[in-house]
Structure formats: structure tokens, C-alpha cells
Amino acid sequence: MKLSHRLLILFLSIALSLNIFLLVFEHYAFNSNYYIENFLALGVDETVGISENDLISVTEALVSYIDDGSGNLMTAAEVNGTYVVFYNAKERIHLDDIYILAKNARMFVFVLQVLMVLALLTLFYSAKGDIRYFLKPLKGALWSALAFIAFLGSLYFVDFNWAFHRFHEIFFSNDLWLLDPRTDRLIQLMPLEFFIGFTRTWLLTVVFAHFILFLLYLAAKLLIKKFDKE
Numbered sequence: 001m002k003l004s005h006r007l008l009i010l011f012l013s014i015a016l017s018l019n020i021f022l023l024v025f026e027h028y029a030f031n032s033n034y035y036i037e038n039f040l041a042l043g044v045d046e047t048v049g050i051s052e053n054d055l056i057s058v059t060e061a062l063v064s065y066i067d068d069g070s071g072n073l074m075t076a077a078e079v080n081g082t083y084v085v086f087y088n089a090k091e092r093i094h095l096d097d098i099y100i101l102a103k104n105a106r107m108f109v110f111v112l113q114v115l116m117v118l119a120l121l122t123l124f125y126s127a128k129g130d131i132r133y134f135l136k137p138l139k140g141a142l143w144s145a146l147a148f149i150a151f152l153g154s155l156y157f158v159d160f161n162w163a164f165h166r167f168h169e170i171f172f173s174n175d176l177w178l179l180d181p182r183t184d185r186l187i188q189l190m191p192l193e194f195f196i197g198f199t200r201t202w203l204l205t206v207v208f209a210h211f212i213l214f215l216l217y218l219a220a221k222l223l224i225k226k227f228d229k230e
Contacts, residue, residue: 008123017210020141021148022109024205026196029102032063036074038194048188049080058086059189066098079185091186094176099170101171121150132224146208149203156199164195 028034036059039045045055054077065071073095077086087095123134155163168177179187 002126005123005126008119008126009136009140012116012119012137013125014144015112016137016141017144018107019112020118020145020209020213021116022105022112023207023208026106026203028202028205031061032060032202034201035059035063038197039189042191042193043052044189044191044194048088050077050184054086056077060086062087062095062186063188065095066102069099077081077120087187088184090176091179091184093226094172094179094186097172097174097176133219134222135217138220142214142217144211145206145213149207152199152203156196156203159190160196162200207223 033177036056039055039059041053045052048055050058058075058077061071061073063071063074073087073092074085075087076083079086120134123137181191183185
């Protein structure tokens with residue numbers, strides 16, 4: 001096999017798996033129903049001191065803001081009997097940082113997908129349409145997924161709190177993410193338990209998505225063998 005083929009297959013293997021990780025993450029990260037369901041399960045409405053209706057209102061504002069910037073972070077809510085702007089100035093700046101990060105991440109995913117399409121077309125052309133070459137990226141993606149899941153899983157089980165802090169130190173240029181659970185309602189909404197549950201749900205869904213990919217790989221392999229015999 002040519003070196004160019006090997007490099008294309010290596011890129012597609014990593015990119016395909018990474019794309020699944022990022023798309024699944026996006027599905028949960030911008031799903032207000034997911035947030036609300038878990039907030040209620042954790043009882044954060046009682047912790048914060050707001051009604052369920054107000055919890056829904058401030059959550060939808062938060063999620064729509066970090067998603068596309070449309071949410072109103074000046075949304076007011078009744079907290080312990082007093083109407084206040086729910087998110088303070090520090091929290092609003094941090095949420096704006098998250099919005100910018102999400103915007104950049106989506107651009108990265110878009111570029112990744114464009115490069116994947118170009119790599120697939122190049123591989124198809126250079127392989128003269130031999131679909132056997134396309135089994136290799138699928139197989140490689142499964143191996144890449146095992147490596148990614150093993151790495152992330154080790155962080156999850158060994159020291160989630162350390163990994164959580166390192167993530168913020170890497171992706172944020174300020175310390176506004178260091179919120180005080182005694183005074184900052186954003187961290188009261190999303191305690192560490194929420195992020196632990198989010199990560200668990202994300203990784204389990206990623207495992208399921210790669211299992212489907214594995215089934216597709218087996219089906220394609222069997223189909224190719226069938227055609228070879230004919």
C-alpha cells in the first residue's frame with residue numbers, strides 16, 4: 001500500500017472517531033431538555049431556591065445563549081422570594097466565553113468534516129474505486145475510539161475533578177470559571193455531580209455509536225466477501 005494511502009486511512013480513522021465524539025457531545029451540550037431533566041433530578045431548584053418554572057426559564061436562556069447567542073442572560077427569576085437577574089456579571093462573561101468556545105469548536109468540526117470528504121474522495125480516486133480500502137478507515141476508527149475512550153475513561157474514574165480543572169485551564173484564558181457555590185448561582189445549577197453525569201452519558205452514547213459503526217464494518221466486510229465469491 002502506498003504511503004499516501006496509509007496517511008489518508010490514518011487521518012480518516014482518527015477523524016471519523018473524533019467526529020462522533022464531538023457530535024455526540026454537541027447533542028447533549030445544547031439540549032435544554034437534558035439540562036432541565038438532570039437539574040430537577042439533582043434538586044438544584046431547591047438548592048438555588050427557585051420554582052420549577054423559573055428553573056426552566058433560566059436554563060433555556062443559558063442553553064440557547066451558549067448554543068447560538070440568542071438566549072437572554074438578563075433573565076430574571078424569583079430566588080428565595082426576591083426577583084433578581086439570575087446570572088451575575090461574572091457568570092455572564094463566563095457564559096460568553098463558553099459561547100465563543102462552542103462557536104470555534106463548531107468551526108473545527110466543520111473543517112474536520114470537509115477534510116474527511118476530501119480525504120474520502122482522494123482515497124476513492126487513488127484506490128480506483130476499490131471499496132476494500134474503505135474498510136480500513138472504519139476499522140481504524142474503532143481502534144481510535146478504544147484509545148480515546150480508554151484515555152477519557154481513565155480520567156473519569158481516576159480523578160474527574162483534576163480533569164475538570166485541567167479542561168478549564170486549557171480552554172479558558174481567565175479564571176472566571178472558578179465560581180463560588182455559596183454566591184454564584186451558575187455553579188449551584190451545575191454542581192460537579194452534573195458534569196460527572198454529563199460525561200458518563202456522553203461516553204456511553206459514544207460507545208453505543210461506535211458499536212453501530214462496528215456492526216456496519218462487519219456487514220460491509222461480509223458483503224464484500226459475498227461479492228468476491230460470486
